[in-house]
Amino acid sequence: MKFLDLCKVYIRSGAGGGGCVSFRREKYIEYGGPDGGDGGSGGSVWAEAVDGLNTLIDFRYQQHFFARNGQPGMGKQRTGKDGDDIVLRVPVGTELLDEDQETVIADMTELGQRVELARGGNGGWGNLHFKSATNQAPRRANPGQEGVERTLWLRLKLIADVGLLGLPNAGKSTFLAATSNARPKIADYPFTTLHPNLGVVGVDNTEFVVADIPGLIEGASEGRGLGDLFLGHVERCAVLLHLVDGTSQTIAEDYQTIITELEKYGGDLADKPRVTVLNKIDALDEEEREIARTELEEACGGEVMMMSGVAREGVTDVLRALRGQIDDDRLRFRTVEEEAPWQP
Secondary structure, eight states: OOOOEEEEEEOOOOOOOOOOOOOOTTBBBOOOOOOOOOOOOOOOOEEEEESHHHHHHHHHHHOOOOOOOOOOBBBBBBOOOOOOOEEEEETEEEEEEEEESOEEEEOOOOOTTTEEOOOOOOOOGGGGGOOOOOOOOOOOOOOOOOEEEEEOOOOOOOOEEEEEOTTTTSSSHHHHHHHSOOOOOOOOSOOOSSOOOOEEEETTEEEEEEEEEEOOOTTTTTTTTTTTTTTEEEEOSEEEEEEOOOOOHHHHHHHHHHHHHHHHHHHGGGGSSSEEEEOOOSSSOOHHHHHHHHHHHHHHOOOOOOOTTTTBHHHHHHHHHHHHHHHHHGGGGGOHHHOOOEEE
């Protein structure tokens, strides 16, 4: 399934049905009076956060959503049928933006959350409503209210607990593959992940979600490479895991490149809790490890962990450090049955 996290949709609620001008006509009833019914209400357009979706790809093939109009009223005091509603089913974490792409209409952060995007028009009154002592045969009825038409943007921000950051080829996809059942592309040549990947990671009887974000390069805030297009997916993360390639000849510069792009992006990303890890230490001997670690500690001004995603060295310690930065209400605690499933 192709990943899509930004799309444009056109919606329109249904118009209300018009009221009816009608009079009762039956044999032997000379003055039946007005009996025109009201028009039905138009259908509304709703957005609902549903389970099982992690992309907006469905909206690439359908961008127009029009609710049905209400039916007009009829004689014998019969009200027209209401128009059916339209529901846009979106993944949890979707932001609904106005046409200017800045005004946030709603943020769908909870499963089952529903938001009305365009209310259907009210049905018009039939002439029965206008009957009075001085106007016993009104020939007036109201038209139905027009529907609401608007253009919206849907922007998906993945719901994850940990966000992976680093330059291309820093080992982010390898780490995700080594710690979860996710299977992102991994190869022995430099390349860049083109879309975010999610994986569920478990440690010490708890589970949390890790998002692998495509790598940043210098100038990403100005649109270079993939730019900072996917940084919005780590805005909701509790902690960031910053991976630095231990085999690089410019470790300090690599670290500072990512920090600079986070600061330029804004959104308090640079202030989020961050775990800095020196990756690919399996390719270094003991002396080279210490030199690289010292250089990175001087650049970040804090503690640096060491890890190898390929050799699984230090991975558990990194996961525990991430676990300590995540609140318990965001974690999923595994039961005994989940840890050791029954096997025949």
